[in-house]
Amino acid sequence: MSKLRFNITMSLDGYVAGPNQSVENPLGERAFHLHDWAIPTRTFRSLHGDTSGGETGINDDVLREAFDNLGATIMGRHMFGAARGPWGKDPWQGWWGDNPPFHHAVFVLTHHEREPLPMQGGTTFFFVTDGIESALEQARRAAAGKDVALGGGANIIQQYLAAGLVDEMDIHIVPFLLGGGERLFANLDAHKLKLEPIRAIAGPGVAHLKYRVLK
């Protein structure tokens, strides 16, 4: 059964992005340390085309599991790029260069239509203008039985959580505060979300919490 799941790094005070996201600061101010734990791992390097090494251990195991068996990714437009409004001429091609680390179909939720954008390494960005259910349907079809990843940001995750469509989540809690920005668990009906903890384990510089969403 294909699951919809996300894995995201959150500061101890609950933020997944800092304030004032921009092209220079795609994660918002002061948030660039969120992924310090992931970047040195073998899995992260390998997804980014560097097969020469990287750290193994708990952080690598957790990350490899999070990216294992994924057939498609859904993300919000703000995760794809900082620009707003119509795409214009010479439109933004994502933060990730010519060979993005997804290596499968990526569905970008937007209000503005755009032709699919094939990249190197198996990633194609598809732009979806008819809502989260449609994006999920298209992603499931593309995933062909594998799981679908919800890439973020917070707003898109909240929409899928509110709609009861998320199956599992990995929250990587890092030991610092951001003090502002985008909170992951905001704008939700707190009563409605029922979670079952799957595990909590510590890697260097991060605590990995995993939950199943009860339906």
Place this chain on the structure above:
Amino acid sequence: MSKLRFNITMSLDGYVAGPNQSVENPLGERAFHLHDWAIPTRTFRSLHGDTSGGETGINDDVLREAFDNLGATIMGRHMFGAARGPWGKDPWQGWWGDNPPFHHAVFVLTHHEREPLPMQGGTTFFFVTDGIESALEQARRAAAGKDVALGGGANIIQQYLAAGLVDEMDIHIVPFLLGGGERLFANLDAHKLKLEPIRAIAGPGVAHLKYRVLK
């Protein structure tokens, strides 16, 4: 070396109390499940005078460690009681009945003077009106080399964190959202707080994260 430390249960969305605290709802609305993980444990029962049993295991181990080697507790007035302003006649004696679960000196931060209040089982409440440093000094003296616990609530913990006086913290993260109330890590200078993770382990229904505060 006597440490100042706190252990507190936080919802996954960062709240340690729900909205609208009152005598009927001392933790605020919808927050009464925060401590579901702790209440069945042997340690919790024993602190509350019931030595007849209780669950053992990870949750009990973590709680026993948190309450081990404590010689005094500091808390805010809002944790001691819901009333505000002068104490008046027949003043509030705390939420915990005749035999509170502290069994040592408890220093209550307040703007209103009051005589010490001795209870059964070794707990005496002292009311401190000259600030958090004075309360810590008095608590350290009472603890006679043992650690001092910071009981809460969020506001008092924030004051001690901002003053750089906290040494260790145990955050017990429970798998639900409160959606409102008091956030633990608010009103702080996010840059200043430097944390070193000590561990993350899962017990039934809760993830136990422990941090050292770097000076």
